[in-house]
Amino acid sequence: MTVLLVTYDLNAKGQKHKEVLAKIKTFDGIQLSESSYAISTNLSAEQVFEKFKNLIDANDCMFVIPMVQSYQGWALEEKHKWLNEHLTYA
Numbered sequence: 779m780t781v782l783l784v785t786y787d788l789n790a791k792g793q794k795h796k797e798v799l800a801k802i803k804t805f806d807g808i809q810l811s812e813s814s815y816a817i818s819t820n821l822s823a824e825q826v827f828e829k830f831k832n833l834i835d836a837n838d839c840m841f842v843i844p845m846v847q848s849y850q851g852w853a854l855e856e857k858h859k860w861l862n863e864h865l866t867y868a
Contacts, residue, residue, distance in 0.1 A: 781864050782823055785814040786840040794833045801829060808860040818864045
């Protein structure tokens, strides 16, 4: 499995925040920050992004980026535990 960082900003009122979150939560993953999630999947970054294309528009920003060990960050222990259990080395 691959771990992907899904990060987004939906920049206009009335955007599909609930739908984006619901789709993210269909993956095994953990919230890293307000609008950044690490997900574990067999899909490529491109395949995951395709699942969100109908939920974002030209005013929005979304990236799907592969993650590997080693990373640096500050967060609750549960987030580090999830990352350490799922991330592989490049």
